[in-house]
Every structure is written in structure tokens, then in C-alpha cells.
Amino acid sequence: MAKESTTIDVGEPSTVTKSSSHVVVDEKQKKGIVAAAAGGGYKRGLAIFDFLLRLAAIGITIGASSVMFTAEETLPFFTQFLQFQAGYDDFPTFQFFVISIAIVASYLVLSLPFSIVTIVRPLAVAPRLILLISDTMVLTLTTAAAAAAAAIVYLAHNGNSNTNWLPICQQFGDFCQATSTAVVAASISVVFFILLIVISAVALKRH
Amino acid sequence: MKNESTIIDVPAESSSAMKGKAPLIGVAKDHTTSGSGGYKRGLSIFDFLLRLAAIVAASVAAGTMFTSDETLPFFTQFLQFQAGYDDIPTFQFFVIAMSIVSGYLVLSLPISVVTIVRPLATAPRLLLLVLDTAALAFNMAAASSAAAISYLAHNGNQNTNWLPICQQFGDFCLKSSGAVVSSFVAVVFFTILVVLSGVALKRH
Numbered sequence: 079m080a081k082e083s084t085t086i087d088v089g090e091p092s093t094v095t096k097s098s099s100h101v102v103v104d105e106k107q108k109k110g111i112v113a114a115a116a117g118g119g120y121k122r123g124l125a126i127f128d129f130l131l132r133l134a135a136i137g138i139t140i141g142a143s144s145v146m147f148t149a150e151e152t153l154p155f156f157t158q159f160l161q162f163q164a165g166y167d168d169f170p171t172f173q174f175f176v177i178s179i180a181i182v183a184s185y186l187v188l189s190l191p192f193s194i195v196t197i198v199r200p201l202a203v204a205p206r207l208i209l210l211i212s213d214t215m216v217l218t219l220t221t222a223a224a225a226a227a228a229a230i231v232y233l234a235h236n237g238n239s240n241t242n243w244l245p246i247c248q249q250f251g252d253f254c255q256a257t258s259t260a261v262v263a264a265s266i267s268v269v270f271f272i273l274l275i276v277i278s279a280v281a282l283k284r285h
Numbered sequence: 286m287k288n289e290s291t292i293i294d295v296p297a298e299s300s301s302a303m304k305g306k307a308p309l310i311g312v313a314k315d316h317t318t319s320g321s322g323g324y325k326r327g328l329s330i331f332d333f334l335l336r337l338a339a340i341v342a343a344s345v346a347a348g349t350m351f352t353s354d355e356t357l358p359f360f361t362q363f364l365q366f367q368a369g370y371d372d373i374p375t376f377q378f379f380v381i382a383m384s385i386v387s388g389y390l391v392l393s394l395p396i397s398v399v400t401i402v403r404p405l406a407t408a409p410r411l412l413l414l415v416l417d418t419a420a421l422a423f424n425m426a427a428a429s430s431a432a433a434i435s436y437l438a439h440n441g442n443q444n445t446n447w448l449p450i451c452q453q454f455g456d457f458c459l460k461s462s463g464a465v466v467s468s469f470v471a472v473v474f475f476t477i478l479v480v481l482s483g484v485a486l487k488r489h
Contacts, residue, residue, distance in 0.1 A: 222429035
């Protein structure tokens with residue numbers, strides 16, 4: 079029986095070779111873990127900023143809606159037949175404003191849990207995508223309400239000579255001031271929504 | 286001199302067969318033409334087509350409002366009864382804003398083409414998403430403020446004694462209302478564009 083056999087000079091002990099290969103694998107694993115932590119770190123920061131922006135937007139939208147809701151004024155003089163009053167319900171556009179900004183405020187409250195989920199799980203894609211899509215829709219609603227009310231407020235301040243629409247602010251000063259404040263607050267919330275959408279998009283992107 | 290030596294039995298199989306059974310440590314995956322690039326490219330093509338449609342909607346809105354002049358056939362010795370978009374500052378803002386939005390859409394077409402050619406690049410998509418969001422808000426502001434004035438022109442307001450002018454200027458009202466509707470269509474397109482960019486950005 080002939081066996082093939084050879085002679086090998088054993089140089090270094092085999093344990094040194096084994097440990098160096100293990101180090102390669104461990105470094106790769108460590109790099110993977112570090113990458114996940116770093117991505118999770120700044121995404122978590124973005125999620126916390128998102129949560130704080132949402133809280134601020136809740137405050138502003140509730141403020142805008144309530145200021146417009148309570149924007150009534152009764153002039154001190156009256157005739158035998160009429161009393162001169164102005165309120166938000168005299169203008170369908172302002173009614174739309176109050177209702178839609180209230181809807182936006184309640185949406186923001188309902189979206190707070192999703193925002194918390196993105197803080198706890200910074201790398202999850204689904205909550206951020208849901209927030210981005212619903213924030214886009216609510217952005218359009220807020221912008222619609224703010225812009226329509228701004229057009230009416232502009233008309234109330236300046237009037238229009240071509241259509242014979244008289245500026246009512248000269249008589250109803252307090253009413254005009256309250257409605258203008260509400261419109262400015264709603265416009266600030268529009269800026270917040272744009273920031274929220276951009277934050278969600280930046281946090282969504284891959285590396 | 287003593288050498289350490291040992292005896293090894295070489296098996297009958299060749300060494301290349303043994304190598305083939307050895308486990309590989311790291312396998313490089315080729316992602317360039319995998320499924321994720323494929324569906325993102327589809328989203329980019331849909332994005333490009335939507336942009337073309339939005340260009341049409343926005344420019345139609347601006348053009349219709351711009352040409353919505355009407356002169357009534359009767360006139361007195363001192364006045365001629367005319368109505369045009371430049372009589373109402375909100376409609377002036379509408380024409381300017383829709384023109385800016387149309388111009389932005391035309392300029393964003395090359396970036397959309399870049400996302401078709403390189404479906405996995407995130408920078409063009411992120412840029413498009415941010416700019417589209419700003420354009421969406423701008424478009425919506427123009428559309429809804431013009432809608433508020435159009436509503437007033439159709440219905441008037443008894444409490445403030447603002448008379449509805451549509452009863453006299455029918456054509457002007459029709460054209461301006463049509464322009465408002467067209468710009469709302471552009472808003473819908475923008476919303477879909479923003480959501481598309483968001484979905485195409487996400488990781489796997």
C-alpha cells in the first residue's frame with residue numbers, strides 16, 4: 079500500500095494565523111455596528127427636532143383657530159333696525175379657516191405618537207413615510223386656509239375700487255386686528271410644516 | 286540541526302475541488318441593476334411624466350387668468366365698464382405665482398432626468414423633494430387666495446355690502462374660475478410628486 083505523503087515544515091504556531099483572520103471578521107462586524115449607531119444617532123436627533131416642531135405647531139395652530147373664532151366686534155352705535163357687528167361667521171372663508179385649522183391641530187396631536195416611534199426606532203422607514211405623506215396633505219390644507227383668509231383680510235384692509243368693495247377695517251378695527259393675527263399665525267405653521275416634511279425626507283434617505 | 290516535521294496524507298481529490306467547497310467570507314453584491322434600481326427608475330419616469338402634466342396645468346392657469354379681460358358692451362360718457370386680472374391684486378399675485386411655478390417645473394425637468402438615469406442617487410431626489418414642497422405651498426397659496434376672491438365675486442357678502450360682480454362680468458368670472466380650478470389640479474400633481482420623491486428616497 080503506497081500512501082502519498084509529504085513533509086511540511088511547521089513554522090509559526092497556527093493560533094496566530096487564526097486570530098488574525100478573526101480580527102478581520104470582527105472589524106467588519108464592528109464597522110457594521112458603528113455605521114448603524116451613527117446613522118441611528120443623527121436620525122434620532124432629527125426625530126427629536128421633529129417632535130419639538132410638532133409641539134410648537136400644535137400651539138400655534140390652536141392659537142390661530144381660537145383667535146379667529148373669538149374675533150367678534152360690536153360697534154357702539156346702532157340704528158333702530160341694525161346693530162353693526164362683525165364676526166368670523168359673517169365670512170364663509172373665515173368659517174373654513176377656523177374649521178380647517180382646528181382639523182390641522184387635531185391631526186398634529188394624533189401624529190405625536192408616530193413621532194415618538196421615530197425617536198425610539200430611528201431606522202424604521204414606515205412611520206417616517208406615513209408622517210411624510212400625511213404632513214404633505216395637511217400642508218396643503220393649512221396653506222389653503224391661510225391663503226384664502228389672507229386674501230379676505232387684504233380686501234378688508236384695502237378694499238377694491240374697481241369692484242366697489244369697501245374696506246371694512248376702517249370701522250371694525252379690533253376685528254381686523256384679530257383676523258390678521260390669526261392669518262399670520264397660520265402662515266407660521268405653514269413654515270413649520272415645510273420644515274417637518276424636509277426633516278422626514280432627510281431622515282428617510284439611505285446612506 | 287533539528288527540523289520540526291510532520292507527515293500529512295494528501296487525499297485523492299484535487300485541491301481545486303476542496304477550494305470550491307470552502308466557505309467564502311465576503312461576497313460582493315452587485316446592486317446596480319437589481320430590483321430596487323428597477324422600481325425606483327419606474328418611479329422616476331412617473332415623476333417626469335407628472336412634471337410635464339403639471340407644467341401644462343400651471344401654464345394654462347397663468348395664461349387663462351392673464352387673458353381674462355372683459356369689456357361690457359355699454360358705456361357712459363365718463364366710464365367704460367371693464368374687468369381684468371390687474372383690477373384685483375390677488376389675481377395679479379395668482380398670475381405671477383403660477384408663472385413662477387411653471388418656470389420652476391421646466392427647470393426641474395433636467396434634475397428629474399438625472400433621477401431616471403441614476404435611480405439610486407439620493408441627492409437629486411432630496412433636492413427635488415425640498416423644492417417641490419416649497420413650490421407646492423406657493424402654488425396652493427396662489428390657488429386658494431384666488432379661490433376666495435372668486436367665491437366673493439360669485440356670491441358677494443351681505444354683511445360687508447360687497448356685491449357679486451359675476452352678475453355683470455360673466456366671461457371674466459368664468460375664465461378666472463377656470464384658471465383657479467386648473468391651478469388646483471397642479472396642486473394635486475405637486476402633492477403626488479412630493480410623495481413619490483419620499484417613497485423613492487427610502488432605504489431598503
